[in-house]
Amino acid sequence: MSEPLILGIESSCDETGIALVRGNELLFDAVASSMDEHARFGGIIPEVASRAHLEAMVPTLRRALNEAQVDLSDVDAVAVTAGPGLVGPLTIGASAAKALALAINKPLYGVNHVVGHAAVDKLVHGDFPDRFMSLVVSGGHSSLLLVDNIATDVTELGSTLDDAAGEAFDKVGRLLGLPYPGGPHIDRLAREGNPNAIKFPRALTSKKDQAKHLYDFSFSGLKTAVARWVESRQDAGEEIPLNDVAASFADAVADVLTAKTITACELHGVDTLVVGGGFSANSQLRDMATARCAEAGIELRIPPIRYCTDNGAMIAALGSSLVAAGVAPSQLDIPVDSSMPLTITHV
Ligand code: KG4
Numbered sequence: 001m002s003e004p005l006i007l008g009i010e011s012s013c014d015e016t017g018i019a020l021v022r023g024n025e026l027l028f029d030a031v032a033s034s035m036d037e038h039a040r041f042g043g044i045i046p047e048v049a050s051r052a053h054l055e056a057m058v059p060t061l062r063r064a065l066n067e068a069q070v071d072l073s074d075v076d077a078v079a080v081t082a083g084p085g086l087v088g089p090l091t092i093g094a095s096a097a098k099a100l101a102l103a104i105n106k107p108l109y110g111v112n113h114v115v116g117h118a119a120v121d122k123l124v125h126g127d128f129p130d131r132f133m134s135l136v137v138s139g140g141h142s143s144l145l146l147v148d149n150i151a152t153d154v155t156e157l158g159s160t161l162d163d164a165a166g167e168a169f170d171k172v173g174r175l176l177g178l179p180y181p182g183g184p185h186i187d188r189l190a191r192e193g194n195p196n197a198i199k200f201p202r203a204l205t206s207k208k209d210q211a212k213h214l215y216d217f218s219f220s221g222l223k224t225a226v227a228r229w230v231e232s233r234q235d236a237g238e239e240i241p242l243n244d245v246a247a248s249f250a251d252a253v254a255d256v257l258t259a260k261t262i263t264a265c266e267l268h269g270v271d272t273l274v275v276g277g278g279f280s281a282n283s284q285l286r287d288m289a290t291a292r293c294a295e296a297g298i299e300l301r302i303p304p305i306r307y308c309t310d311n312g313a314m315i316a317a318l319g320s321s322l323v324a325a326g327v328a329p330s331q332l333d334i335p336v337d338s339s340m341p342l343t344i345t346h347v
């Protein structure tokens with residue numbers, strides 16, 4: 001008998017993602033994004049995103065079913081992002097998922113978006129080992145997770161105390177006059193610059209800070225340090241070496257993310273690292289993680305970028321793990337939770 005067919009629905013931010021997954025196999029992943037509608041505001045406008053989800057939901061569902069060549073009645077369970085994320089957008093996806101589960105009389109699983117960013121890797125690199133570390137980095141999250149079972153046992157070792165990694169890139173992008181989102185632009189400039197040109201701070205890496213925040217990150221002080229450095233040059237009438245600023249800033253972020261992650265792997269005796277989230281597109285992070293994991297004997301798993309940004313496949317993947325683990329489905333009256341704790345894989 002073939003494994004259950006899972007329909008995954010993601011709507012926590014600006015992407016409406018719908019995917020169909022069977023076991024570890026992705027049948028199709030359809031994504032509609034409202035990013036273009038937010039770019040002129042320099043950030044995601046929840047109300048605009050909610051309306052876009054409402055409009056895109058049914059057409060994206062139809063597209064996913066058509067491309068996967070399955071009928072809605074073939075679906076064995078519906079998984080949907082229940083949090084964390086923006087309340088309005090989450091509500092649109094949850095309402096759609098509840099309606100579908102009710103219509104086809106199949107179980108509903110309200111799942112954790114951030115855990116989904118790790119779960120999606122099984123569709124690319126296969127089953128997870130018994131224990132692995134996951135670094136989830138995006139515009140909204142920077143979290144270090146110890147995963148003993150992706151369906152039932154996730155421990156949050158640390159997270160950012162202020163800005164997420166992508167958010168810090170976007171803010172520095174703004175102060176350097178780059179278009180929103182600034183992350184990819186800084187990445188591009190950084191590749192042409194000298195990462196050792198400017199010594200920017202590495203927050204929470206001193207002995208004293210490590211005692212309390214060994215696995216936590218903080219990027220807002222770094223962003224301020226970049227702003228001060230740029231201002232002082234501008235005040236002096238000097239030209240800003242954009243490439244070097246970008247390279248030195250990106251190096252500081254990648255250094256802290258990878259150093260803390262490798263320490264976590266070593267102290268927990270874990271030899272597999274799964275990196276996920278939209279910020280894992282970042283070249284400086286990828287290069288440094290590749291080099292440092294190789295040095296430490298850690299297997300590095302990073303899915304292709306289209307599975308790192310928000311999508312339905314990550315939600316269907318986590319749904320399929322929950323079903324396989326025999327976890328009880330969610331009630332049809334579950335709420336959405338904008339700040340859902342990362343230890344909760346499903347509601
Ligand atoms: O996962 P994602 O698409 O959306 C969120 O859930 O936040 O991540 C987008 C974030 C943005 O902050 C964007 O600037 C950043 O990831 N980003 C990058 C790169 N590509 C995307 N940051 C640095 N370098 C990149 N190549």
Ligand code: ZN
Pocket residue numbers: 113117138140277278309310
């Ligand atoms: Zn995300």
